[in-house]
Amino acid sequence: MKIKESLGSRVFDVFNTLLMLVLVVVMLYPLVYVFSASISNNALVASGEVLLWPKEITLIAYEQLVYNPDLWMSYWNTIRYTAMQVFLSLLVTSAMAYPLAKRWLPGRRIILLLAAFTLLFGGGMIPTFLVVQKLGMLDTLWAVILPSLVSTWYLFIMRTFFEGLPEELEDAATIDGCSSFQVLLRIVLPLSMPVMATIGLFTAVNQWNAFFDALIYLNDRDLYPLQIMLRNILIAGTNVQGEGDLSHLETLKYAMIMIATIPILCVYPFLQKYFVQGTMIGGIKG
Template sequence: MTTPTASPRGGKPVGVRDSRGYRVFTWVNGTLLLLICCVMLYPFVTLLAQSFSSSGAIKAGMVNAWPVEFNIDTYRAVGQNEMFWRNYRNTVVYTVVGTTIAMVLTTLFAFVLSKKHLRGRTVLIWIAVFTMFFNGGLIPNYVLISTLGMKNTMWALVLPGAISVFNLLVMKSFFENLPTELEEAAQIDGLGWFGIFGRIVLPLSKAVIATMILFYSVAIWNDWFPAFLYLDKQELFPVTLFLRNLVAGASSTASEGAAASGSTTAAISANIQSVTMILTIIPILCVYPFVQRYFVSGVMLGSVKG
């Protein structure tokens, strides 16, 4: 009788076979996940196909998952739109600055709240949690931003939502799970709290930091409503507000044109919208693979309290 030995590559032990039920479960689970993945990818694939299709094919409803009458004329037209690229650059700047500010404030605040010996810690936590359920309202916020002189500035977009309470609580829980022995050893070696935070805590928090960067950057990149409220100058708009105005303007123009003469305005608008959407989401698609490996571990480590 042979004794199962560990696999040299870290897999299951040699000589141990999966049960029939487990194999069936694995097959069914893989099939369901593949179907869900296809359903989720279908809208994006259709959008990509429309961006490379002719206006007539889009109007006729012929475009599904593959381009019809392939062309790149709309990409050329959008690429020559100076305002689109200016708004695109604004979005990059807003995202980088906003994510940096949010990460600095959230990380420092979460580290402070993770210290159970801190006086008033419970009060600070409840103050933060309170803002998850209650806020000042749209009009008071608008009046406050205007009074502070932040209207028509970048700060109206990046400062009011600089700290997400959900992200704050996840990071706080993560910091609480770090071994306290490391901090005690650092204190014996003469490190202060800033030294402990910079040399001990941050290097051990790459997973949760990468996850929070992803959360903040995606939220800021996709957000258009604060810009719609606080920005009046078109040259300050983020690209998402440019896209929103394009969709809103195209919808009204298309309905008027269809009622008047049945023109192809709706098809042309759909083509331009598809190209603009594709160009807008490309940066997020490029960034995600680099932080994806930290994503699951960062959320799990910060959401499970040991």
């Protein structure tokens, strides 16, 4: 039997559809514009004549970037920073969240309160810099990775997810002779792919777009990530080699934005099936 929709329901559906279409246009227009500007004539882009579609198509900006060794070095740095950050962050966060999900853990409430305290108060930029300096991590990849390795918010989401897993599965694994680490590795983590994928995606996006830590901790140009190179072009107004050639600066800016953005956008479709499930389960249970 088909249920007849009310007038209010139909009006809501129409309004909701129109709103979604507007949001799609608002989100897609910047991407289309940036791509069009990156392959258009530099003078037309600088004069504001390129509004949506490219004009006088040219790939000279991409040619300058592709043949520049700084781009590939910064790309490699960003990839390894992001990969190590995601792997270590998921490893450490899950190792901390799993015992905190157990009510029998001694001092559990105190640890949770101390962790929650860091959500409201941080050490500050200068004390953090001094800690990194005293540990001898300046001009190393660890200066970019370790200070932001564990997010308290992600820790609480993962802990809440672990609390919702059936305890019978862990009890059965323990009876079969598994240690706590084996239970985590063989039972809990395989069942936690939605929240792991979601937190991994958020961590990867944050690290891929990060530049401030590298800006204050790194002096060696060979360690600069992609975002530092992007910053130098967008803000400092210099080209990637620092030679002062500004003849294609406008299209160079947009081409660099496209090169820096596309890889991380391509990751999302592969994790989409876990994304909604991970955020919902980790956010509402507990």
